[in-house]
Amino acid sequence: MKVANFSEVEARSVSEPGAKGVTLRVLMGKNVGATNYVMRHFELAPGGNTPFHTHDWEHEVFVLSGQGKVRRTAGGETEIGPGSFVFVAANEEHGFTCTGSAPLAFLCVVPGGKYPGQ
Amino acid sequence: MKVANFSEVEARSVSEPGAKGVTLRVLMGKNVGATNYVMRHFELAPGGNTPFHTHDWEHEVFVLSGQGKVRRTAGGETEIGPGSFVFVAANEEHGFTCTGSAPLAFLCVVPGGKYPGQ
Numbered sequence: 001m002k003v004a005n006f007s008e009v010e011a012r013s014v015s016e017p018g019a020k021g022v023t024l025r026v027l028m029g030k031n032v033g034a035t036n037y038v039m040r041h042f043e044l045a046p047g048g049n050t051p052f053h054t055h056d057w058e059h060e061v062f063v064l065s066g067q068g069k070v071r072r073t074a075g076g077e078t079e080i081g082p083g084s085f086v087f088v089a090a091n092e093e094h095g096f097t098c099t100g101s102a103p104l105a106f107l108c109v110v111p112g113g114k115y116p117g118q
Numbered sequence: 119m120k121v122a123n124f125s126e127v128e129a130r131s132v133s134e135p136g137a138k139g140v141t142l143r144v145l146m147g148k149n150v151g152a153t154n155y156v157m158r159h160f161e162l163a164p165g166g167n168t169p170f171h172t173h174d175w176e177h178e179v180f181v182l183s184g185q186g187k188v189r190r191t192a193g194g195e196t197e198i199g200p201g202s203f204v205f206v207a208a209n210e211e212h213g214f215t216c217t218g219s220a221p222l223a224f225l226c227v228v229p230g231g232k233y234p235g236q
Contacts, residue, residue, distance in 0.1 A: 001212065002205040003188060003196045006180075028178045032205040036229050037155040039178045039203070060146045060157045062124075062225055064182070070121060078121045085157070087120040087150040094119065107180055109227055111154050 002032040006041045014050075021048025021098070026115065027107075035112045043105045044068065044098035052095030059088040060109040067100035080104075120150040124159045132168070139166025139216070144233065145225075153230045161223045162186065162216035170213030177206040178227040185218035198222075 006025055014022035022044055029038035044050070044066075052071055061070075063084040069077045070086055073093040080086065080096075088094045098104035124143055132140035140162055147156035162168070162184075170189055179188075181202040187195045188204055191211040198204065198214075206212045216222035 001188070001190055001207065001210055002203075003198065004203060005201045006203060007201055027180070027203045028205045033207055034176060034178060034205055036176065037178065037227060039180065039227065058152060058154065060152060060155065060227070062145070062157065062180075070119070072119055080121065083123045083125055085120075085122060085124060085145045087146045087152055089119065089151055092119055107225065109155060109157065109178070 002028070009041070011043075016051055018051030018053065019049070021045030022050055029112065029115065037112055038110050038115055040108050040110070040115065041105070042108055043103045044096065045103055046098055046101055049097040050095050052093060054091055054093045055114075056090050057111050057114045058090050059086070059094070061086040061088070062107045064105040064107065066098060066102050066104035068096055068098045068104040071095040071097070120146070127159070129161075134169055136169030136171065137167070139163030140168055147230065147233065155230055156228050156233055158226050158228070158233065159223070160214075160226055161221045162214065163221055164216055164219055166222075167215040168213050170211060172209055172211045174208050175229050175232045176208050177204070177212070179204040179206070180225045182223040182225065184216060184220050184222035186214055186216045186222040189213040189215070
C-alpha cells in the first residue's frame with residue numbers, strides 16, 4: 001500500500017504544444033506498482049489550458065476545485081466545476097480551460113502505458 | 119463525451135457485510151462506455167467504514183473531503199484527509215473509516231469488470 005498527499009508529489013510543467021499554464025503530478029502509476037491505469041493530478045492556472053487534441057485512449061476526469069470548461073468536437077463547450085466528471089472516449093477531441101480567477105484542479109485517469117514512464 | 123456532476127448520479131447504500139454508513143455512486147464505467155476502469159465516488163458517514171477485506175484487483179483512491187483512516191494488513195492504520203491518495207495493490211487487505219464529524223468522501227478507481235454491471 002502507498003499512502004501520501006498529492007502535494008508531496010513532484011509537480012511538472014507541461015510543455016506539450018498547445019498547453020498553457022498546466023502543471024501535472026503523476027500520483028499512481030508504475031511509480032507505485034499500478035500498471036492497469038494511471039491517476040494524474042492537473043492544475044491549470046487562470047487562463048491556462050490543455051491542448052485541444054485527440055488520441056487513441058480514454059480519459060476519466062474529476063474536477064476538484066476551480067471553474068473551467070471542456071471543449072468538445074465541433075466547437076461545443078461545457079462548463080465544469082467542483083464535482084464535475086468528464087468521460088472522454090478514445091479518439092474524441094477535447095481540451096480543458098481554466099475560466100476562473102483561481103486554478104482549475106482535476107484528476108485525470110488514463111490507461112497504463114499511455115504516459116511516458118507510466 | 120459525457121459531462122455531469124457527481125451529485126446527479128444515483129447514490130446507492132452499500133450493503134456488503136462489514137460496511138457501515140457507506141454510499142456509492144458509479145461515475146464512469148460501462149454506463150458511459152468505459153470498459154478499462156471504473157471511477158466510483160464513496161461517501162462514508164461519521165463513524166462509517168468499508169469492510170476490512172481483500173480481493174484480487176487494485177484500488178486507486180483519492181480523498182476529496184473529510185477525515186479518516188485506512189487500515190492496513192497486520193493492524194496498521196494511516197490517517198487520510200483531503201488530497202490524500204492511496205494505492206491498494208491486488209490481494210492487499212484494506213478498509214477505510216470516517217473518523218471526523220463530517221462525511222469522508224473519496225474516489226476509488228477499479229479495473230473494469232470488477233464491480234457488478236460495470
